[in-house]
Amino acid sequence: MSIFCRIDDKLIPLYRVLWVAATPHFCGESECNCEGLYEITLDGGSEPIWARHDEKERLIEQIEDWQQR
Numbered sequence: 001m002s003i004f005c006r007i008d009d010k011l012i013p014l015y016r017v018l019w020v021a022a023t024p025h026f027c028g029e030s031e032c033n034c035e036g037l038y039e040i041t042l043d044g045g046s047e048p049i050w051a052r053h054d055e056k057e058r059l060i061e062q063i064e065d066w067q068q069r
């Protein structure tokens with residue numbers, strides 16, 4: 001199993017993930033490109049990563065598998 005999870009166009013190392021949003025982003029701003037996406041914060045990361053629901057679910061699955069090894 002890979003230590004990386006692909007989110008959008010990025011390969012995220014599982015051990016760098018600090019937290020994953022449990023609910024989709026909503027701020028109501030018309031300019032927002034992240035509406036409905038899930039925020040992922042990386043350890044030492046300057047800006048959040050935005051994942052679709054299926055990407056977020058797969059990331060969590062991969063982290064759980066990785067922790068159980």
Ligand SMILES: [Zn+2]
Nearest residue numbers: 026027032034
């Ligand atoms: Zn927003």
